[in-house]
Amino acid sequence: MTRTFDKVEKILEKYGYKKEMLIKILLEVQKEYRHIPREVVNYIGVALGIPPAKIYGVATFYAQFSLKPKGEYTILICDGTACHMEGSMSLVKAIEEEVGIKPGEVTPDLKFSLDKVGCLGACALAPAMVINGEVYGNLKPEKVKEILRNLKERKAE
Structure with missing residues (x-):
């Protein structure tokens, strides 16, 4: 399943592609997709120069993040x-x-x-x-x- 990353790009631009804004970026991504999709984690990792494993670490540490889709x-x-x-x-x-x-x-x-x-x-x-x-x-x-x-x-x- 291919996914365009236009929405993710807008979120990254909003936060100036700053690594220190990762939590805010992830919160907005989750709001947009109702979870944090695997392919978006990889995209953010490349865009911010952060290993995806570190992003997963943040996403699994904080209870408000979900790697599985949530309902409407x-x-x-x-x-x-x-x-x-x-x-x-x-x-x-x-x-x-x-x-x-x-x-x-x-x-x-x-x-x-x-x-x-x-x-x-x-x-x-x-x-x-x-x-x-x-x-x-x-x-x-x-x-x-x-x-x-x-x-x-x-x-x-």
Whole structure:
């Protein structure tokens, strides 16, 4: 699969092809592609004069980076103490039932991905989840399914 690198070039230009801007470059690449593709790592490595292994080291060290595609809707379920005690695992089960994925997976159509996290910092809203930066709290399984159904029905922008 060949991929044009016009978008990557624009990102590199924005940061002046500076090695010290690698994290910001990777964040923008991930925003563009919903993950950091292997061929983009190699392209950035050549453009910045950084061995791809070092770029992979950065991309695997920081939790916000993903080398696997994420869904259009990235769901984060909190499994911190407060959320766990309030039933966050029942929310995971509801997501599995509604969209057919478990934590760490993405739907075949790349519409949804699901990750379980240690804490979202929304303990007062337990159990909580975040979808593309929007926090949902005091959830019950049926409410989670309703939210997901509404997202499924949204037209592609």
